[in-house]
Amino acid sequence: MIPIHPQPVAGHPEQLRWIAPAGVLPFTGVAATLPAPLAALRDDGTLAEVRVEPAAIVTTLHPGPRWSRETAPASVRLCTPPSKTGRVGPSGPRRPAGRRATT
Incomplete structure (x- = not known):
C-alpha cells in the first residue's frame, strides 16, 4: 500500500492531485x-x-455537470477535499459543541 493524500489543483476545480512519495510511481x-x-x-x-x-x-x-459535495456520487465525494470550513460530510445545521442530539 502506498500512502497518498489529496490536494486541490490551483485553477482547475475539476482536478485532484494525489500526492505520493517520490520514486514509487513506475512511470x-x-x-x-x-x-x-x-x-x-x-x-x-x-x-x-x-x-x-x-x-x-x-x-x-469528465466535463459536464458540476456536483456539490451533497449531490456527487459517493466515489467523487470521497475524493473531494473538505470545504474551506474544514468540515467533511454533508452540509446542514450543526449542534453547538457539547450538545447531544435529542430523540
Missing part, C-alpha cells in the same frame, strides 16, 4: 491501464483522465 504520463476502482470511474464517465507525475497522480473529472 509518468496518462495511465492506459488502471486498478479496477479507478477503471470503473473512467469507464462510467466520472473521470476523464488519470495522469501520473513523478510524485503524484492527477485525476480529472
Whole structure:
C-alpha cells in the first residue's frame, strides 16, 4: 500500500492531485491501464483522465455537470477535499459543541 493524500489543483476545480512519495510511481504520463476502482470511474464517465507525475497522480473529472459535495456520487465525494470550513460530510445545521442530539 502506498500512502497518498489529496490536494486541490490551483485553477482547475475539476482536478485532484494525489500526492505520493517520490520514486514509487513506475512511470509518468496518462495511465492506459488502471486498478479496477479507478477503471470503473473512467469507464462510467466520472473521470476523464488519470495522469501520473513523478510524485503524484492527477485525476480529472469528465466535463459536464458540476456536483456539490451533497449531490456527487459517493466515489467523487470521497475524493473531494473538505470545504474551506474544514468540515467533511454533508452540509446542514450543526449542534453547538457539547450538545447531544435529542430523540
